[in-house]
Amino acid sequence: MLRTLAESSSEFRRLSEHVVKTGAVPSRDRFGSGERAVQKALRVVRIERVLISDAETKYRDQRMKMFEHRGAFQSELQDCCALRPDLSYDLDIGLHELLLYHGCRRGSIDGILSEGFDPSRSGERSGQFFGCGTYFADIAAKADTYVDSAADGMKCVVVAQVCLGKALKAFRAMPRFHPSCSEGDDERPAFDSVVGEDTEHGGILDHREYVIYNGAQAMPRYLVWYQHCEDCRCFRCRSASCAFRPSAALPPLPPLKMLQSPGVSLRADAETAAPSTQRACSARGASQRAEMAPQRRFSPRATSWERPQKPRKGTASKLSLGDRIVL
Numbered sequence: 001m002l003r004t005l006a007e008s009s010s011e012f013r014r015l016s017e018h019v020v021k022t023g024a025v026p027s028r029d030r031f032g033s034g035e036r037a038v039q040k041a042l043r044v045v046r047i048e049r050v051l052i053s054d055a056e057t058k059y060r061d062q063r064m065k066m067f068e069h070r071g072a073f074q075s076e077l078q079d080c081c082a083l084r085p086d087l088s089y090d091l092d093i094g095l096h097e098l099l100l101y102h103g104c105r106r107g108s109i110d111g112i113l114s115e116g117f118d119p120s121r122s123g124e125r126s127g128q129f130f131g132c133g134t135y136f137a138d139i140a141a142k143a144d145t146y147v148d149s150a151a152d153g154m155k156c157v158v159v160a161q162v163c164l165g166k167a168l169k170a171f172r173a174m175p176r177f178h179p180s181c182s183e184g185d186d187e188r189p190a191f192d193s194v195v196g197e198d199t200e201h202g203g204i205l206d207h208r209e210y211v212i213y214n215g216a217q218a219m220p221r222y223l224v225w226y227q228h229c230e231d232c233r234c235f236r237c238r239s240a241s242c243a244f245r246p247s248a249a250l251p252p253l254p255p256l257k258m259l260q261s262p263g264v265s266l267r268a269d270a271e272t273a274a275p276s277t278q279r280a281c282s283a284r285g286a287s288q289r290a291e292m293a294p295q296r297r298f299s300p301r302a303t304s305w306e307r308p309q310k311p312r313k314g315t316a317s318k319l320s321l322g323d324r325i326v327l
Contacts, residue, residue: 002048002223015159016044018083019224023140028206037206040141040237041229045154048223055116055219059163062216066095066165066192077167077195080208082138085161085221096164096193099221100136100210101157103146109223112158117215130170130194131177133211134218136162142207159222162212165192171203179213192217 005012023042083099104112111118117134129135137143140157147155168191170177179191194211197203212218228237 001051003051005047005049011049012047015047015083015222015224019044019140019157019226022081022138023144023226025139025141025207027139027141027145038233038235040144040234041232042140042144042226043229045225045227047225050113050220050222054114055112055216058116058216059161059219062214063095063097063163066163066217070095070166070192077164079201080138096167098138098162098164098210099159100138100162100218101140101143102134102136102160102218103143103157105148106150106156109156109158112220116220117160117212117218119213119215128175130174130196130209130211131213133194133213134215136160136210136212136218137207138210139207142209153227155226155228157224157226158220159224160218161221162210162218163192164195164210164212165217167191167193167195167210170194170196173204 005015007013020042023040026037026039028037077096080098085097085099102112102117108121119133143157144155147157149155168179174194177194179193192212192214196205196209196211198205198208201208228234
C-alpha cells in the first residue's frame, strides 16, 4: 500500500532536498562518458511512502538476529552522507540502519514491494563487483544511472531502509565474495554487508556502494518519482538536446527535379547553362573519351565501326610502304 506525501510535509522536504542535493554530485555516467564525471540536475515530482510491506516482518526478524549475534552500536562509517531513518517508532539498536537508494528497472519495483529484495538477481545490469548481492548507494546520482525512464522522462528510484550490521570495507573488486567465505558460515557470517569505498577513502569507486547478501536486511520505504531538468549534463540529456531541429531562419531547400522519362529531350536544361561552361565541358569530355576509347577503323563493307583484326599466328602479313599500321 502506498501513500503520496504532501509537498508541505517535513518528510517530503527532507527527502526531496537530499535527492536534489546528492543528484547534483558529479558522478560517472555509464552511457557514453566513460571515466569522465558529469553533473546531473534532478527534479522531484512526487514521493510515495510504503505503508504495508511483506518485507517489513522479515526485516524486523533479521535485525533481531543480527542484534543477538553482533550486539549493539557497531563502529560508525566515516563521511557517510546517507539519511538516517526515523526510528522513533522502534528501538535504535545501533546496527547501521540507513536510508539508501536502489536503482532498478520499472518492472522490478512491484516485485520489491511485494517480496522484498532478491540478491540472486544481482548483476543483471551492472555486474557483480562485490559478489552476488543487492547494491545500494547513498548518492542519488549514482542510483539514477541504473534507473530506466518512461516516454515522458519520468523515473522512479527505491529508497530502502538497510541494516548493514558489521560491514567489511572493500578497497578493490571482489566478484566472488560472500560473507560465509570470511571465517563464518551461513548462520553466523563474519560480516553482514560490504561497503565499497570510493577513491576519496582509498577505494576504486567514484562513490560508495553498499551491498547486502541477505534480502531480509532491507525493506522498501519510499518511491521517489523524479525527472531530469533541462540543464542536466548527463549523456542522455545532452544527446536529446543536441538532436537536429530545423530552424525557420534557414532558407528553404530547392525542390528536387523529377527524373525525365526516355524520349524526353533535355535540351532545355542544357540551354540554361552558360555557353562557356558548355564548351569547357564538351572539350573536356571529348578528350577523355578519345583517351579511353580503343582504336577503331571504319570498314566500307560494314555498317558500323569495328575493331582491327590481328593476324593469326603462323601467317605473315605483307605490308607495303603506303600501308598504315593500326595498333
